[in-house]
Amino acid sequence: MNADPKGVLTGAHFIDGDHACCEGAIAAGCRFVAGYPITPSTEVVERIAERFPYVGGVFIQMEDEIASSIAIQGAVWAGKKAMTVTSGPGFSLMMEHIGLAAMTETPCVFVNVQRAGPSTGLPTQPAQGDMMQVRWGSHGDYQIIAVVPNSPQECFDFTIKAFNLSEQYRVPAFVMMDECVGHMTERVVIPPAEQIDIVPRRWFKGTPDAYEPYRADADLVPSMVKAGDGFNIHVTGLTHDEHGYPNMSVAAQDKLVHRLREKITRNVESIVEYREDQIEGADVVVVTYGITSRTALPAIARARRDGLKVGHLRLVVVWPFPEQRIRELASRVRAFVVPELNLGQIVLEVERCAAGKVPVRLVGHTGGTVHQPDDIYQAIITSGKGR
Amino acid sequence: MARTEIKIGGFGGQGVILSGYIIGRAASIYDNKYATMIQAFGPEARGSACSAQVIVDEEPIAYPYITRPTMMVLMSQEAYTRFSPELAPGGLLITEEELVSVRTTGQDVRHLSIPATRIAEELGKKMVVNIVMMGYFGAVARVTSKEALRKAVEVSVPKGTQELNLKAFDRGWEYVPA
Structure with missing residues (x-):
């Protein structure tokens, strides 16, 4: 709509x-x-x-x-x-x-x-x-x-x-x-x-007697109703079954928590979004997100002028993390460089997906300002020379 | 024009931030260029040396902060003392003539000044000093077109003050140093 x-x-x-x-x-x-x-x-x-x-x-x-x-x-x-x-x-x-x-x-x-x-x-x-x-x-x-x-x-x-x-x-x-x-x-x-495309709420289309608040649809997501519209609803942080009532059994916990996880993990490919630039044939891939996706650009451009094959993968959706794409790249590139305004967070995900196949170099920064492009450039150059 | 880095400085309340906003709005909305403005936050924005930085470019702007400003508009002595050493060699320095006493330091800059406060007082409201400065800056620096900058002044100042501000802008634009 x-x-x-x-x-x-x-x-x-x-x-x-x-x-x-x-x-x-x-x-x-x-x-x-x-x-x-x-x-x-x-x-x-x-x-x-x-x-x-x-x-x-x-x-x-x-x-x-x-x-x-x-x-x-x-x-x-x-x-x-x-x-x-x-x-x-x-x-x-x-x-x-x-x-x-x-x-x-x-x-x-x-x-x-x-x-x-x-x-x-x-x-x-x-x-x-x-x-x-x-x-x-x-x-x-x-x-x-x-x-x-x-x-x-x-x-x-x-x-x-x-x-x-x-x-x-x-x-x-x-x-x-x-x-x-x-x-x-x-x-x-x-x-x-x-x-502007807007996703409306997943309103339940049936009658009140047919409504179960947490009965999931095929994509593992249940439909909602509005409180006060005559449907039975129950909203609790306790482990619950399809009816929304607390259910303290191992089976209910297992079913619910798996579904909460899988409604995202099974749909990862439609949720993740990233932007790639010159990834094909790249030796070094710089993985960025947010403001670092801009501060890295002068560094990437400079390293390319030096003759290095540098790709840029910019995360738009950081969670869920695009595990599959990083795994694929890890078998093709020589190194990842991850600049972020912290001392190493998303770099851990890149390392996890790279699984030791290639070096992953953090360009950390404690914040207070943004990276100097030169710091990212040096990391790209060092990574490009590696091995 | 390639990437141009501009710093506006003065004391809080002089309209420093609005000045930066007007340049950026003129460039990015009315001249179809790219502009990024970043303003000072915290206590310095509310009294002492306050600043706004604007980058104007024909290309999308990657790095959002200024690194070596090529143009400065300074409206207080403290801002002059604090910011003017950052100006790039050969850069343009515009100061408020009676609020900033410029030392001859041998710094390689093109220095121009305007008695903007006096002009603003002649117009009946000292408050428009920053807009007089903007007019003069616009005419000298030519970072944006006159129409774009004038339009940005018109739509950025409080309702009911447009006429006065446009007069202030024109006086600044037409000012010729004695």
Whole structure:
């Protein structure tokens, strides 16, 4: 279906990534946001608060991030598309409710404008230090989807993408921005509403007596109903059966947790997205995501001018991770170089998939700014000379 | 024009960020170029030396920060002291004549100044000093077309102040140093 034109500011804008994220959410149909302002994500909710009255949305500034991350889930079960927005310290507080959203299959979007940590760290400076936290931060086995934009335009586009994936697979989806992208101002082109594809909620089509809240469809995702519409629903974080009631048996646990995992792992090929440049015949492949996909470009160009065959694989969806593609490349290339604004997170995934076949070189950075292209260049050159 | 790195500096409240925004908007929306603006955050944006950085290019911009600015517009002494050493050799330095006292340091730059505060006062509102500076910058630097920059001023300033700001822009554009 198409976006509701009422929420779409069609045209060319010069806005920052935070504001573009807000517009993406509104275009995606988000009409409920709960949040607790925190730098560098505050501008997202500031704009939400200003724009929502005009599109019929509800914004609540909550008492903290714990409350924000559960308020949105209430709104989802009442029928809204909902989102919360935060940065590292707030994200840490949200972990329990991320697990709840995964367990109850509540489609909702979390935006994390990453700043340098640990703890309160550098509030006004970028990092990519929450990339493993987003995948593993809550307890138990579950899957999520995370997209990583590298520009204000992508903050708009990928926020819509996160909402769509969240609705399609009924998982919490994450827009993993960083301070640099969030506070960077560039041209953002918002298309007409009829050119924006929106995935609607998977509403149950049958009658109340035929409804089982967690009876999955063929793609392992169950359909939803709205609380108060006359259907029996039960939403619990306890292990539950198809009826939604707690079921403390090993069999119920095994069935549910496997399905929560497999509804993503079986659909990985339709969820993962990456952009490749000159991968064919490459000796060294630079794997990037978010802002590093831009800071690596001058380094890659320079190494190519030196005569090196350098490919660039830029992750758009980081979780689920494109394991298959990295495994294939590991048998063809001589090395991977992974620059990231942390001391080694996604590089662990690349190493895991490379499985010792080729060296994987991290270009780590503790954040506070972005990489100097020269550091990435040196790593490419060193890797190209290796073996 | 290849990648141009511009730094705007002044004290918080002078309209430093708005100035950077106007250049970027002019280039990327009305001149069909690429522009990336990054502004200072934190306490420095609310009082002391505050800055905005803008990159304008014909090509998509990969690296988002300025590394060696080739143009600077500085509106306070503190901003001058702090930022002017970063200016690339042969770069363009534009200062507010009465707020910045420029030392002769032997730095290889093209220095121009404009009494923008005085011009703004003549127009009746000191607040438009940054727009006078933008007009002068536009005429001298030619990073964007005049139409694009003027349009960006018109749509970026608060409603009800467009006429005054456009006058300020024109006075800056037409200014000829004595």
